Amino acid sequence: xxxxxxxxxxxxxxxxxxxxxxxxxxxxxxxxxxxxxxxxxxxxxxxxxxxxxxxxxxxxxxxxxxxxxxxxxxxxxxxxxxxxxxxxxxxxxxxxxxxxxxxxxxxxxxxxxxxxxxxxxxxxxxxxxxxxxxxxxxxxxxxxxxxxxxxxxxxxxxxxxxxxxxxxxxxxxxxxxxxxxxxxxxxxxxxxxxxxxxxxxxxxxxxxxxxxxxxxxxxxxxxxxxxxxxxxxxxxxxxxxxxxxxxxxxxxxxxxxxxxxxxxxxxxxxxxxxxxxxxxxxxxxxxxxxxxxxxxxx
Amino acid sequence: xxxxxxxxxxxxxxxxxxxxxxxxxxxxxxxxxxxxxxxxxxxxxxxxxxxxxxxxxxxxxxxxxxxxxxxxxxxxxxxxxxxxxxxxxxxxxxxxxxxxxxxxxxxxxxxxxxxxxxxxxxxxxxxxxxxxxxxxxxxxxxxxxxxxxxxxxxxxxxxxxxxxxxxxxxxxxxxxxxxxxxxxxxxxxxxxxxxxxxxxxxxxxxxxxxxxxxxxxxxxxxxxxxxxxxxxxxxxxxxxxxxxxxxxxxxxxxxxxxxxxxxxxxxxxxxxxxxxxxxxxxxxxxxxxxxxxxxxxxxxxxxxxxxxxxxxxx
Numbered sequence: 061x062x063x064x065x066x067x068x069x070x071x072x073x074x075x076x077x078x079x080x081x082x083x084x085x086x087x088x089x090x091x092x093x094x095x096x097x098x099x100x101x102x103x104x105x106x107x108x109x110x111x112x113x114x115x116x117x118x119x120x121x122x123x124x125x126x127x128x129x130x131x132x133x134x135x136x137x138x139x140x141x142x143x144x145x146x147x148x149x150x151x152x153x154x155x156x157x158x159x160x161x162x163x164x165x166x167x168x169x170x171x172x173x174x175x176x177x178x179x180x181x182x183x184x185x186x187x188x189x190x191x192x193x194x195x196x197x198x199x200x201x202x203x204x205x206x207x208x209x210x211x212x213x214x215x216x217x218x219x220x221x222x223x224x225x226x227x228x229x230x231x232x233x234x235x236x237x238x239x240x241x242x243x244x245x246x247x248x249x250x251x252x253x254x255x256x257x258x259x260x261x262x263x264x265x266x267x268x269x270x271x272x273x274x275x276x277x278x279x280x281x282x283x284x285x286x287x288x289x290x291x292x293x294x295x296x297x298x299x300x301x302x303x304x305x306x307x308x309x310x311x312x313x314x315x316x317x318x319x320x321x322x323x324x325x326x327x328x329x330x331x332x333x334x335x336x337x338x339x340x341x342x343x344x345x346x347x348x349x350x351x352x353x354x355x356x357x358x
Numbered sequence: 359x360x361x362x363x364x365x366x367x368x369x370x371x372x373x374x375x376x377x378x379x380x381x382x383x384x385x386x387x388x389x390x391x392x393x394x395x396x397x398x399x400x401x402x403x404x405x406x407x408x409x410x411x412x413x414x415x416x417x418x419x420x421x422x423x424x425x426x427x428x429x430x431x432x433x434x435x436x437x438x439x440x441x442x443x444x445x446x447x448x449x450x451x452x453x454x455x456x457x458x459x460x461x462x463x464x465x466x467x468x469x470x471x472x473x474x475x476x477x478x479x480x481x482x483x484x485x486x487x488x489x490x491x492x493x494x495x496x497x498x499x500x501x502x503x504x505x506x507x508x509x510x511x512x513x514x515x516x517x518x519x520x521x522x523x524x525x526x527x528x529x530x531x532x533x534x535x536x537x538x539x540x541x542x543x544x545x546x547x548x549x550x551x552x553x554x555x556x557x558x559x560x561x562x563x564x565x566x567x568x569x570x571x572x573x574x575x576x577x578x579x580x581x582x583x584x585x586x587x588x589x590x591x592x593x594x595x596x597x598x599x600x601x602x603x604x605x606x607x608x609x610x611x612x613x614x615x616x617x618x619x620x621x622x623x624x625x626x627x628x629x630x631x632x633x634x635x636x637x638x639x640x641x642x643x644x645x646x647x648x649x650x651x652x653x654x655x656x657x658x659x660x661x662x663x664x665x666x667x668x669x670x671x672x
Contacts, residue, residue, distance in 0.1 A: 097464045152651065158463060159409050160650050163606060166599070167650070170643030178636065291471070291595070298468050332479045335472035342469065346460055 067202045069324045070317070075208035077316025078216035079275050083289055084296035084308045085220070086267030092240040092303035093260040095158070099165040100146055101268045102290025103172030108138045108269025109276040109285065110180045116187040116276075127190035131277075135270035142172075143265030147258055169290070177283050184280035191277045205278075212274055219267070220309055227305075236260055240303065295334040299341045301348025311349065366527070370520050377516045384512045386624050388584045391519035392417075392577040394620035395526055397604035399573030402530065402566050404610040405539070407546025408462065411598050412470030415477045416447040416571045417578030418593030422481070423447075424579045425494035425588045436499040440518075440579045447575025448568060455567035459560045462549075474593055481590040493589030496582050515584050522576060523617060530613040533569065542566050574601070603642060607649055609656020618657050 087101045111134035119126045146168060153164050194206040227233040238246040239256045247253045271289075279285070296315055300307035315334045322330045329336075341349055377384045396417055403410055420443030428439055458469045481488045488494065500506070501514050533539045542562050544552045549559050582588045591597065600623075608619025631638050653659055 149647070156650070156654065157407070159404070159407060160606075160654060162409065162464070162467075163602070164647055164650055166602075167643040167646035170639040170646070174637050174640035174643075291475070294468055295472065298465060302464070328479075328483045332476045335475050338472055339469065339476075342461070342465065343457070346465070 063200075064202055065324050067200050068204075069320045071199065071202070071204050071209060072323070073317035073320035074313070075212050075278075075316075076320055077313040078213040079271050080293060080296055080316050081216045081309055081312035082219065082267050082274065083271035084293040084300075084312055085223070085305065086264040086271070087293050088297045088300070088303055088305065088308050089223075089267065090261055090264035091297070093236060094150070094257050096150060096161050096165065097294070097297075097302075098146065098264075099162065099290055100142075100168040100172060101264075101293065102286035102288075103169050103176065104138065104142055104265050104268035105272035105275075105289045105293075106176055106281070106286030107142060107172065108135050108272030109279075109281050110176065110185060110272075111135075111138045111269070112273035112276045113185040113187040113281060114180075116189060124190065124193040127193060131190065131273045132270075135266055135273040138269040138272075139266030140262060142269070143262045146265065147261045169286070173283070173286060176286070180281070182283055184282045185276070186280045188277045208278060215270075215274060216309075219270075220305075223305065232256075232259065292334055295338045299338045299348060301345075301351030304348065304350040307348070307350030366524055370524060373520060374517065378513065381509065381512075384516050385584060386628060388512070388516050388519050388580065390620045390624035391523045391617065392581040392584070392620075393600070393604055393623060394523060394608075394617035395577035395580075396574045396601045397608060397620055398526065398530060398613055398616035399570035399577070400601045400605035401608070401610035401613070401616050402533075402542075402570045402573070404605055405534070405546065406542045406563055406566055408563070409467045409602060410470040410570070411467045411595055411602065412472070412474030413570065413574050413601055414595070414597035415470075415474035415593045416451060416574035417581060417597070418474075418477060418481070418588070418590070419450050420444055420447040420575035420578040421496075421582035421588040421592050422488065422494065424582045425496045428497050428499055429494070432497065432499075434499060435503065436501040436583060437518075439499055440576070440583070443579030443582070444572055444575040447578065448572045451568045451571025451575070452564075455564045455571065459563040459567055471595055471598070474595060474598060478590050478593045478595075481593065488590075491590055493587055493591075496586050496588060498586065499583075512584065515580065519580055519584075522580070526573060526576070527613040527617065530569070530573075534613065538562060538565060603646060605656075606646065607656055609653070609658040611655050612658045612661075615656050615658035622657070 083101070083105050086104070087098060090096065090098050090101070112131050115130040115134045116127060119130050146165070149168060150161065150164060153161050191205050191207040194211060196203050196205055197209065198204070199209065225233075227237055235246070235251045235256050236259070238249070238251055239253050243253055246256075292315070296308055296311050299315070300311040315337055318333050318337055319330060322333045345351075373387060377387045396413065399416070400410060400413055403413075423446040424439045424443040427434055427442055434442075454470075454473060458466060458473075461469055482491050484490075498506075498508070498511055501511065501518075504514075506514060534543075541552060541557050542565075544557075545559050545563060552559050552562075578592065581592070604619040604623050605616055606619075607623060608615030608617065610616075630641060634641055649656065
């Protein structure tokens with residue numbers, strides 16, 4: 061293994077971890093408050109990507125500003141629209157078995173998969189204007205895209221910091237934490253848990269579609285990327301521990317790096333690597349790496 | 359004779375008559391019974407409130423065992439192959455089960471998914487042993503020492519599938535009514551209380567898990583024999599998703615539900631899939647949501663509700 065490959069794998073891994081983290085963050089954030097693992101999160105990722113590509117084509121992508129506007133606008137629009145739809149659907153199943161709720165999101169995922177195929181077809185989409193506009197730079201002798209090197213990981217870290225600040229220092233954020241800890245007590249304290257749940261769902265959905273939008277310039281969009289992503293981000297979330305935000309950052313980095321090293325060294329194992337990590341971690345820590353033990357409720 | 363026994367005999371006779379009256383329906387019927395057995399395996403876990411998105415791996419393990427042994431030892435009888443394939447799944451279920459029963463709900467589902475994906479990838483990559491993504495051919499074996507032609511073999515498999523399904527429904531229903539089966543359902547209601555009664559929830563779930571692996575294994579070996587080919591797709595998560603779908607469609611209230619669900623599913627797939635070829639997943643997803651909304655206990659829920667209304671029991 062030469063030095064160049066090592067550096068390339070490292071950079072790929074960090075960039076990929078950024079995307080993975082954003083998607084997993086949305087998933088884990090929603091789970092914390094609504095207590096549903098949203099399988100349709102994968103569709104949000106895919107739709108975010110497709111919408112960003114479409115918007116990018118439509119705006120022409122002449123300038124960097126237009127390209128970025130396409131990315132961000134698409135992720136907000138998709139997050140709000142699809143997030144609201146999903147939330148309205150899930151509200152009908154609020155008091156059902158958790159497993160049935162999970163299956164409802166699975167059903168929604170299947171519906172979105174086909175809708176996506178009807179709207180955008182099966183031909184790969186690839187709009188890479190923004191990557192070219194940001195140019196390249198040289199890192200330790202390897203030429204690398206600024207977009208993947210700086211922008212994606214930077215966006216991930218900025219959003220992580222913003223979310224942490226929001227949760228710890230604003231009233232709404234603290235209310236979200238309260239509902240995460242104990243919905244009943246929080247409601248008794250006068251917190252509007254329904255509003256908090258809705259807000260969380262929308263924010264989580266936007267994170268998922270933002271992940272897709274940021275991935276769209278560097279990956280070709282084909283049917284099935286939603287399924288791949290949901291499985292992968294599940295692995296991140298489960299390894300970190302459900303509802304753990306900082307844990308998800310480290311785990312995403314771990315899985316992202318492991319995956320990219322696999323791509324260069326043992327390409328056969330690329331697909332199974334995240335699962336292997338997840339199984340190994342859960343063998344030792346059944347509730348995930350970063351979960352604090354919880355009291356059992358009788 | 360009990361009414362349920364008569365009903366089972368009539369249903370089996372009708373399906374046999376359909377299979378032999380319309381030969382092109384034989385294979386879809388065999389497949390429906392295979393799906394039914396696997397979905398029943400999922401149903402056992404659903405009783406305990408757990409869901410697995412990876413149980414197709416057990417169908418895959420036994421299917422590959424049948425293919426491998428069938429080509430390596432050409433003299434082996436079909437029945438013996440089915441038994442051996444199922445046994446391989448049971449052994450795998452015992453080992454994997456010992457690990458996954460420590461987890462609940464989404465962790466349980468995801469670990470099963472992860473392990474099935476690992477198997478899927480291994481089968482696809484190690485070309486020398488598994489034939490890669492092309493899969494392995496399953497040679498048509500003798501059945502009870504009889505060397506059968508293809509149509510005869512299919513007929514015999516259909517009889518076998520129906521007999522096996524009846525046996526499985528009877529056995530699983532016995533299990534559901536046994537104290538172990540009742541306690542399994544208590545894992546869903548309240549595991550902590552169950553433990554306070556001095557029952558090991560892990561051990562119970564392990565038993566249920568091995569049973570479900572066995573059911574999926576039986577389904578996989580029959581599936582492999584009827585298709586004449588096993589591919590890694592047999593263990594892909596979409597197949598596991600289909601099992602879950604059928605289990606929910608049929609309902610886990612009674613063992614027969616999985617088979618009702620599977621017959622309906624095969625029928626829908628045959629007719630609706632051609633009509634809405636571009637929107638098949640959409641139809642499935644929408645059906646899933648509608649069923650969960652209106653019939654959370656599945657199709658068998660319709661019957662049990664009526665019966666309890668008549669007898670005045672909950």
